Amino acid sequence: SNSSRHRGNLAPGPYPFPIIGNIFDLGRKPHQSLAKLSKTYGPLMSLHLGSKYTVVVTSPEMAKEILQKNDKVFSSRNIHVAAQAHDHHNHSMGYLPVGSQWNKIRRLCREQLFSIQCLEAGQGLRQEKLRQLCDYVQECCLSGQVVDIGKAAFTTTLNLMSVTLVSVDFSNYKGSDSSNEWEEAILGVMNVVGIPNFADFFPILKLVDPQGVKRKADKCFGRLLEMFEDIINQRIEYSKNNNSTKKKDLLEVLLDPTHGSEYNLSSFEIKHLLLDLIVGGSDPTATIIEWAMTELLRNPKIMSTAKDELKSVLGGNKQAKESDILRLPYLQAVVKETFRFHPPGPLLIPRSSDYDTDIMGYLIPKNTQIIVNVWAMGRDSSLWSNPDSFEPERFLNNKVDFKGRDFELIPFGAGRRICPGMPLTDRMVHLVLAYLIHNFDWVIGKQTEADDTGEKFGLSLHRAAPLKALPIKP
Numbered sequence: 001s002n003s004s005r006h007r008g009n010l011a012p013g014p015y016p017f018p019i020i021g022n023i024f025d026l027g028r029k030p031h032q033s034l035a036k037l038s039k040t041y042g043p044l045m046s047l048h049l050g051s052k053y054t055v056v057v058t059s060p061e062m063a064k065e066i067l068q069k070n071d072k073v074f075s076s077r078n079i080h081v082a083a084q085a086h087d088h089h090n091h092s093m094g095y096l097p098v099g100s101q102w103n104k105i106r107r108l109c110r111e112q113l114f115s116i117q118c119l120e121a122g123q124g125l126r127q128e129k130l131r132q133l134c135d136y137v138q139e140c141c142l143s144g145q146v147v148d149i150g151k152a153a154f155t156t157t158l159n160l161m162s163v164t165l166v167s168v169d170f171s172n173y174k175g176s177d178s179s180n181e182w183e184e185a186i187l188g189v190m191n192v193v194g195i196p197n198f199a200d201f202f203p204i205l206k207l208v209d210p211q212g213v214k215r216k217a218d219k220c221f222g223r224l225l226e227m228f229e230d231i232i233n234q235r236i237e238y239s240k241n242n243n244s245t246k247k248k249d250l251l252e253v254l255l256d257p258t259h260g261s262e263y264n265l266s267s268f269e270i271k272h273l274l275l276d277l278i279v280g281g282s283d284p285t286a287t288i289i290e291w292a293m294t295e296l297l298r299n300p301k302i303m304s305t306a307k308d309e310l311k312s313v314l315g316g317n318k319q320a321k322e323s324d325i326l327r328l329p330y331l332q333a334v335v336k337e338t339f340r341f342h343p344p345g346p347l348l349i350p351r352s353s354d355y356d357t358d359i360m361g362y363l364i365p366k367n368t369q370i371i372v373n374v375w376a377m378g379r380d381s382s383l384w385s386n387p388d389s390f391e392p393e394r395f396l397n398n399k400v401d402f403k404g405r406d407f408e409l410i411p412f413g414a415g416r417r418i419c420p421g422m423p424l425t426d427r428m429v430h431l432v433l434a435y436l437i438h439n440f441d442w443v444i445g446k447q448t449e450a451d452d453t454g455e456k457f458g459l460s461l462h463r464a465a466p467l468k469a470l471p472i473k474p
């Protein structure tokens, strides 16, 4: 509230211009501009983004205060305009406040998707999806065609998700972007959620919608939700006629009157859940694979160390099994180092404070937007030696992991709202990388291609130019 602002001592920050606040400080790469600003103002920094009071967190200590010690206050999401399309924020696991509905959906995902039993049971499916990636890369290898690594990884993870959820492949390796209705609808939602929207910072603009974000969001969310609704209706019809042959996917569990009633989700809620899982899962997983390959191609010595390890552990087997991952510590270190250096969500997903709180002597008022700059923490020289170079070795003989306990490395967030998909991503990323590294030598047209580590800010932090490389048989 306003009166509390006068009482308390707000965190330091740049001087806000009237009305506009610090919005122009953000620029096109907000994670980088914010990293620079917090060097001046410290690990808990105030920004007035239009009328949206925002606190930016840039140290492991502060992140722990916010995401763990005071997680009762800071577990709500900041609700932006695009997320309100079709009332999504009121039904979505990603946006609902912590409470009974959010708990119910999180529990459902924990029990029916990400439990150890579910993950073990899903291994065969992941091997099958990996085989489809293999076929595609083999074919490119034989015909001398480059592979767009991010795109191929996106197809793999998207299909894995879509088959797990509804038993349909949403993507194919060869189709052009526009030929695929699902991909187009999913990318549409991803883009509209990723655009920084001025109306989020100036409530008065919500009606004007100057960039048309609200209009676009209504259209894109509407289309994707409708496509899920069709799938749900088709399944209900199918089940009526095929009582005995049940599909083995999440949708079946949710619609099964004996099982589903435990969670009791309406088909309205189911389509919002499917949207969250599909949109939230595929892109960041593909992004981390693309960045890992980028760094391996830029650092031939690291690539050859990774290849040697795979050769000794997998030998003549082309595909790794999930039980092999434990025996691949160097590959694990490559993945951790990629999460440090290129976190797909550089600013996590903003939270919001539920009431006024004191953090290390500073007042954080109710409804403050909370941003955690994990990108900046990953490049902080007081936390990491040589933070600007890619050195997986730093994670050998070192217990630091990205599971939410070590606050210097939290690409999946932390606390009760940590990314629920982390255990699945963990398996996928190692399997796909192991396959790509173990079976091919990769050649890029120009060395500059791999060295181009320019970033594009959006829902995930992508390479500005996609990584394309030619697979050849070693």
Ligand code: HEM
Pocket: 093, 094, 095, 161, 276, 277, 278, 280, 281, 282, 284, 285, 288, 343, 344, 345, 348, 349, 411, 412, 413, 414, 415, 417, 418, 419, 420, 421, 422, 424, 425
């Ligand atoms: C490299 C891969 C991924 C990264 C870096 C990532 C990152 C994140 C982050 C930073 C958050 C916010 C956590 C917080 O507020 O503390 C989040 C939430 C979420 N993620 Fe992920 N994620 C990944 C993969 C996945 C996958 C595979 C799925 C689904 C299968 C998924 C589904 C979700 C959902 C539904 C939420 C919202 C949870 C909530 O608000 O309660 N993510 N993710």
